[in-house]
Amino acid sequence: MNDVPEYTLTRKRIKNLRLTVRAPGGEVVVSAPAHVSENVISAFVADKASWIRKHQERLANTPQPLQAGPEAEALRQHMKRSVPPLVEYWAQQMGVPMPSLAFRRMTTRWGTCNTQTKRVTLNLELARRDPSLLEYVIVHELAHLIERGHNERFYAVMSAHMPDWKLRRRVLNGAPQR
């Protein structure tokens, strides 16, 4: 056989062949019904080779979640120095009060804004991304000081201050780039 990506086969009580590329390592797992032969399965995997490689590359380029420890601490110190002037700049641009800032490891969000206490918390992970993405999250959280919800008014505030915010959001959330 030529060019069949390596894969792990599991037999299951399912109707069709199923192939997944698993995060974080890019392991290829094929689930197959009992009656499908190994030849058919490996042809199926070979057929999907370029799709598999593309996924594996994308996983390889995705930074692993930040662990607590020296790296996280270094990023926190870096953000403590570099972020406040940026937030100050944007707060002035947008006409909102300067919030207090916190930097934390977060697994599901890039930032949060407590509109009551006027506190913005930013994901440490942002220090490992392009600065334009950090800036997008800052503008997003500051926009909550004008409008709490993700509604039309909120997005109008975003567009007024950062016309390309949608593009930045797409990049930040890892959608494929053209």
Ligand SMILES: [Zn+2]
């Ligand atoms: Zn929000």
